[in-house]
Amino acid sequence: SQTIHQWPATLVQPVGSPLSLECTVEGTSNPNLYWYRQAAGRGLQLLFYSVGIGQISSEVPQNLSASRPQDRQFILSSKKLLLSDSGFYLCAWSVSPDTEAFFGQGTRLTVV
């Protein structure tokens, strides 16, 4: 069966420090991969999505970047975190855009 792993679950980082959040999917090939951010009590904002290795589409210009070095690995990065980068980050995958998405458990990032 397919599973998605996202870590860490919580992270407290100082302003100006780098960030690397990792997401991996098991049990499927060539998944569509997504990174979302959720502010407290709000909806999900699509940050990046990827339909294949090295293919990244950015939705919101900001202090973050994404990479897909392997078929089932999706990484969210920042060189220098800002206070406004705090939030709940969710990774998801789907077989195709027309099918259901499966979410990781999320990473609660607090930038101090």
Add this chain to the structure above:
Amino acid sequence: SQQGEEDPQALSIQEGENATMNCSYKTSINNLQWYRQNSGRGLVHLILIRSNEREKHSGRLRVTLDTSKKSSSLLITASRAADTASYFCATKFDSSYKLIFGSGTRLLVRP
């Protein structure tokens, strides 16, 4: 801006009552999905309805889709305290790989 917008933003009902949440969207879609999120957790897929479908059922869930009004509704019948969560609709634009979520409805079911 968000493609889907849920209404109401928050809903509080008594256990055993039905809960209805609505979602409106702006452009033509291939499908519309509903998800549930318990506090501080990832989202769980509930149901997907395609643009050529008008109604779909799954257990105590009933979803309708009106493409002429660009709206969908999620009905939870005989609600339980365990149904307390946030519920989101999500849409995929035609010819797009993007899955866009609405702002969600926070449902509280009082025991």
